[in-house]
Amino acid sequence: REEVLNKIENLISDLLAGVADTGLAKIKLSNRRAADSARQVQDMKLHLTARSAADTKQNIVAFPGPNILNSWRFAVLMRTLDIISESLSSGRVVTKRDVYYRETWLFKNQAIVDRIVDDIGRTLNVPRAALGIVAAQKGLTCGTFCMHKKDGSLMTVEGEIQLIPPFDEIKCIDVMDIDFVLVIEKEAIFRTLCACKFYNRADIGRSILITGKGYPDLSTRQFISYIAARYPDTPLFGAVDSDPYGIDILGTYKFGSRAMAHENSHLTALTLEWVGVNVLEYEDGWTKLSTVDRKKALKMLTLPWMEAEVAEAMRLELQRMLFLGQKAEMNVVGTDADGVIKYLAQAIKTRLGGR
Amino acid sequence: MSKQYFSTSLTPEAHPADIFCVETTSEYAITSSGNSTLKFWNATTNNHELSLTIKTTHRLGIHHLSANKELGLVAAVGFDGEISVWSLQDCSCRAVITDPKTAYWAVRFSADGEFMAATSLDGGITVWNAASDNFERCGELETKGSPGLAIDYSNDGRFIASGHENGGLYIFSTETARLLHSLPGHIKAVRAVAFSPLSKLLAAGGDSNVITVYDVTSGEQVFNLSGHSRWIMSLDWNFTGEYLLSGSFDKSLKVWSIEQTECVSTQTESDSAVWAVKWTKTAGTARPQGFVSVGIDRTVRWYREATGS
Numbered sequence: 001r002e003e004v005l006n007k008i009e010n011l012i013s014d015l016l017a018g019v020a021d022t023g024l025a026k027i028k029l030s031n032r033r034a035a036d037s038a039r040q041v042q043d044m045k046l047h048l049t050a051r052s053a054a055d056t057k058q059n060i061v062a063f064p065g066p067n068i069l070n071s072w073r074f075a076v077l078m079r080t081l082d083i084i085s086e087s088l089s090s091g092r093v094v095t096k097r098d099v100y101y102r103e104t105w106l107f108k109n110q111a112i113v114d115r116i117v118d119d120i121g122r123t124l125n126v127p128r129a130a131l132g133i134v135a136a137q138k139g140l141t142c143g144t145f146c147m148h149k150k151d152g153s154l155m156t157v158e159g160e161i162q163l164i165p166p167f168d169e170i171k172c173i174d175v176m177d178i179d180f181v182l183v184i185e186k187e188a189i190f191r192t193l194c195a196c197k198f199y200n201r202a203d204i205g206r207s208i209l210i211t212g213k214g215y216p217d218l219s220t221r222q223f224i225s226y227i228a229a230r231y232p233d234t235p236l237f238g239a240v241d242s243d244p245y246g247i248d249i250l251g252t253y254k255f256g257s258r259a260m261a262h263e264n265s266h267l268t269a270l271t272l273e274w275v276g277v278n279v280l281e282y283e284d285g286w287t288k289l290s291t292v293d294r295k296k297a298l299k300m301l302t303l304p305w306m307e308a309e310v311a312e313a314m315r316l317e318l319q320r321m322l323f324l325g326q327k328a329e330m331n332v333v334g335t336d337a338d339g340v341i342k343y344l345a346q347a348i349k350t351r352l353g354g355r
Numbered sequence: 356m357s358k359q360y361f362s363t364s365l366t367p368e369a370h371p372a373d374i375f376c377v378e379t380t381s382e383y384a385i386t387s388s389g390n391s392t393l394k395f396w397n398a399t400t401n402n403h404e405l406s407l408t409i410k411t412t413h414r415l416g417i418h419h420l421s422a423n424k425e426l427g428l429v430a431a432v433g434f435d436g437e438i439s440v441w442s443l444q445d446c447s448c449r450a451v452i453t454d455p456k457t458a459y460w461a462v463r464f465s466a467d468g469e470f471m472a473a474t475s476l477d478g479g480i481t482v483w484n485a486a487s488d489n490f491e492r493c494g495e496l497e498t499k500g501s502p503g504l505a506i507d508y509s510n511d512g513r514f515i516a517s518g519h520e521n522g523g524l525y526i527f528s529t530e531t532a533r534l535l536h537s538l539p540g541h542i543k544a545v546r547a548v549a550f551s552p553l554s555k556l557l558a559a560g561g562d563s564n565v566i567t568v569y570d571v572t573s574g575e576q577v578f579n580l581s582g583h584s585r586w587i588m589s590l591d592w593n594f595t596g597e598y599l600l601s602g603s604f605d606k607s608l609k610v611w612s613i614e615q616t617e618c619v620s621t622q623t624e625s626d627s628a629v630w631a632v633k634w635t636k637t638a639g640t641a642r643p644q645g646f647v648s649v650g651i652d653r654t655v656r657w658y659r660e661a662t663g664s
Contacts, residue, residue, distance in 0.1 A: 280628065280651075288520070294458075294476075298434065301415045316372060319389045319416050320651075322434050323375060323630070325502065325520060325544070 004131060005088050007124045008081055027061050027077060029119050072106075079103055080116050087132040095134055128218070129168050139164035139220030140190060143199040143208035145175045157208075161194055164210070167222035175231055179205030180348060183224060183272065185240040185249050187213045189330055189340060196341060204348050215249055221267045224253060228269040235352065238272045239344055242279040243289075243327035244296035247314050250274055255305060274313060275347040277330050279320050285332030289325045297322055358610060358619045359661035363645070364403050365624075366655040369394065374649035375418040378429065379633045380443075383407070384647045386655055387417035387431055393441070396655060398637055403657055409446050411439055419461050425468035426485055432462050438473060440490065450490040452483070461517075465508040470529075474503025474517055480527070482515075496527050496534075504561075505547050509554035514571060516557050518545025524559050526571060536574035540567040547590040549599070551613075558599055560587030566601060566611070580611050582618045589631040593644060600646050602632035608648050622658065627651035 015027055063074040083102060087094050100113040107113050121128045128134075141164050146156040148171045155165065175181075182198075184190045190211035193199075199207045208227070212220040228236050238253055240246030254272045279286070289297070297318045300306060306315050321327055333343045372389025379385070383395040383406060391414050395407035411417065413433025422429040427443040436458025440450040452459070457477040464471050464485060470493070471485040478501050482494035501521035508515055514535070515527045522541035527534055543562035550557050550571070558580075560566040566580040566587060585605035592599055598619075599611040608629055610620040629650040635657075637644070645659035 291476075298415065301434065312372075316389060319373060319434065323373075323418055325504070 004124065004126055005085060007126070008085055011081070011124070027074075029061050029077065029123050075106060076112060076116055077120075079106060080113070080120060084117075084120065084131050084133065094132065099133065134166040134168060134219070137163045137166060137219060138217040139210060139212045139223065140187065141208060141210045141223070142190075142194040143178065144206065145173065145178065145208055147171075147173050159197070159199070161191070164220050164223050167219045167226070170223075170226075173223075173227060173230070175208060175227065175234065178207050178234060180235040180237060180352065181208045181210065181224070181227055182275075182344070182348070183236070183238045183253060184209065184211045185214065185238075185246055186330065187211055189239070193341065193344070198341065198344070201345065204345055204352060212249070212253070214245075215252060218267065221253065221269075224269045224272075225267050228271050232271065236269060236272050237275045237348060237351070239275050239277070239330060239347075241327070241329045242277050242317060242321065243329065244293050244300055244318065244321070246330075247318060248296070248300060251300075251305070251311070251314065255311075270310075273351065275351065276343065277328060277333050278317060279324065279326060279328050282328045282333060286324075286326040286328050289321055289327050293327060294322065358612075360610065360620055360622060360645070360658045361661055362622070362624055362656050363659045364401065364657045366396070366403065366405075368653050369396075369649075369655045370653055372416065372653070373630065373651045374653055374655065375416070375630050376420045377631045377633050377647050377649045377655070378420040378422045379636045379647060380422050380424050381636045383422075384633070384635065384655065384657075385420055385422060385429055386649055387420050388653070389416040391415075391417070391433075393417065393420075393429070393431060398635055403655070407446065409441055411441075411448075412451075413437065413439065421463045421471070423464035423468045423485070426464065428464070428468075428485070430462045430464065430471060430473075432459050432473065436460075436476070438462055440471075452490065454481075460503055461506040463506045463508050465512050465529075466510045467512055469512070470508070472506055472508065472515055474506045474519075476502040478503055478519065478523075480506065480515065480517055482529075494532055496532060498525060499523060505545060505559075507548045507550050507557075509550040509571070510552055511554040513554065514550065516548045516550060516559075518548040518559055518561065520544045522561075524548070526557065526574070536569075538567075538569055538574060538576070540569075540576055544586075546586060546588055547601075549590040549592055551592050552594055552596040556596075556613075558590050558592070560590050560601060562586045564603075564605075566590065566599070568613075578616045580616065580618065582609055582621075583607070585628075588629060589633075591633050591646070593634045594636075600632050600634055602629035602648055602650070604628045606650075608632050608646075610646075622648070624656060625650055625652050625654070 061074050061077050083099055096113050100107050100110050117133055140161050142161045144158055149169050150171045193209055199209050238250050240250045253269055256268045301318055330340055333339050370388035374386050374388045376387045377384055383398050386394050391411050393409040396403045397406045415434040417431045417433050419432040428440055430438055430440045432438050438452040438459050442449055457475040459473045459475050462473040469486050470482050472482045474480050478498045480496040483490045484493045501519040501523055503517045503519050505518035517525050522543055524538040524541055524545050526536040545559050545561040548559045557569045557571050558566055564583045567576055568578050569576050583603040583605050585603055587601055587603050589602040597613055602608045606625050608622045609618045612619045629648050632648045634646045648656045
């Protein structure tokens with residue numbers, strides 16, 4: 001914390017020195033999105049690594065700037081740095097949502113805050129948590145297990161759906177003798193599985209169910225990455241729709257995201273096994289691949305990490321989707337209302353049986 | 356009356372991904388897949404060894420092919436939506452055709468090698484002058500805007516047929532560039548269209564699992580061929596026009612007798628979807644006619660008819 005406060009102070013003193021020199025207040029900001037992160041394959045492991053901060057594209061934010069937009073960007077940056085220093089000094093932790101609500105008129109929307117916070121993290125070369133900012137909780141989990149929190153409390157999950165707490169609050173997770181962990185793309189399917197107590201079945205045993213509700217936030221990814229690392233012998237399964245977004249989400253859980261390349265090593269779950277669904281497995285219920293879907297699929301196929309061997313199954317799936325012009329969502333697999341439950345149970349049973 | 360075919364040879368793991376297309380000439384069977392290499396298999400020997408490979412720049416894979424012996428060219432369409440044309444003599448790239456507004460899908464050379472036509476995902480059909488040096492565009496045909504999934508030229512050069520994702524099925528006159536027939540019979544995607552060798556009939560198949568056959572002149576639907584339980588992915592007529600070959604998502608290929616309008620043989624060697632089938636073009640040589648199939652199992656399978664002796 002001290003370190004970050006010092007870094008911010010240095011940034012400001014450089015800025016003031018700049019003002020004295022040139023009459024211009026300038027800050028160099030590392031633009032995360034311009035950074036070209038390469039996914040490298042090392043011994044069957046795929047890690048998203050970022051080039052060092054020195055290589056990332058640097059954006060100069062200056063005041064007075066050439067136009068109103070620049071001045072606004074400067075104001076956004078300064079106010080965010082201000083809020084960060086404040087939280088760090090007081091020892092409080094705030095969510096990105098909290099930051100946004102402090103000055104909605106200035107920030108205009110949540111996405112601006114999200115981006116500037118990440119850019120600051122990258123410029124100062126510290127993880128976002130070190131800035132005292134956590135994401136609002138999004139991921140859900142269910143099953144029978146417990147988490148020891150850093151504040152000394154014990155959070156038990158007993159068959160009720162709970163929000164996954166911010167990872168920094170968790171001291172450790174005790175999975176208590178489960179047979180597998182299942183990560184599900186969509187909230188609706190997750191709730192269906194919880195409602196029928198999928199986490200405790202005679203045929204496939206006890207499990208923890210997790211959903212990131214679409215693209216997972218950092219807390220969810222850290223949660224899963226932790227379990228994968230701490231319990232390497234417990235099978236970890238992922239179930240997504242057979243469409244370009246589903247595959248991308250699976251890739252995010254498994255290999256990481258380009259955006260958070262600089263933090264990826266503790267955000268990936270390389271052992272995540274893809275259990276479905278596959279576009280070939282359906283009897284009917286396919287839908288047409290839209291133009292947007294196609295573009296997404298093609299874009300994904302051009303990503304460097306798609307060429308690695310460990311991504312082969314995903315590559316084939318995307319090509320088949322394009323060839324057939326079809327995609328398939330998980331909720332329509334199988335012929336009856338319980339289709340998805342039966343499908344997942346069977347897919348998991350097959351994989352557990354092989355161990 | 357049924358026919359017997361048996362698989363004479365197979366090359367497993369011929370490509371490191373699904374094999375989406377096969378094209379045949381008198382010398383080769385050419386296959387393309389989810390990676391960027393075109394492979395040429397010797398059609399005249401018994402073990403059909405790999406003769407030639409061309410590394411293309413279609414990094415995302417190639418799903419359609421057409422070859423023309425007269426021109427000595429093979430055209431390949433990649434998932435990137437581009438068409439690349441290669442010389443069979445020296446494996447050099449003759450042309451790369453792209454359209455920034457849409458992606459090309461199915462491609463076919465005319466029998467005489469004068470033209471090349473391709474469908475695109477915006478529903479249009481483009482025709483190029485294949486005999487000229489720079490492959491200039493010489494025609495456009497418009498349809499209702501549904502992606503064109505299949506295309507064929509009639510052997511007499513007079514017609515182009517196209518099949519579309521919305522079930523659209525059209526026959527155009529090449530002389531007048533006008534639509535001659537909009538054929539009914541499909542409400543789901545049409546994935547394969549094929550003119551009979553004498554240009555009298557058009558066969559079409561797709562997601563309805565049924566092959567529909569039309570009289571080209573009148574546009575009348577003359578009969579159907581049912582039997583596949585899943586989508587028809589590929590159709591090809593044998594050189595006499597007596598038999599039609601189909602490959603399906605149901606993992607089988609079928610040979611149909613046109614005279615009897617029924618299936619005379621079903622091959623189920625593959626344990627996964629068959630993406631493309633083609634009769635070999637070694638007829639007129641000592642070899643009895645056979646066919647080749649490819650699909651998800653990455654195997655190039657050659658078949659021959661079991662003759663009496």
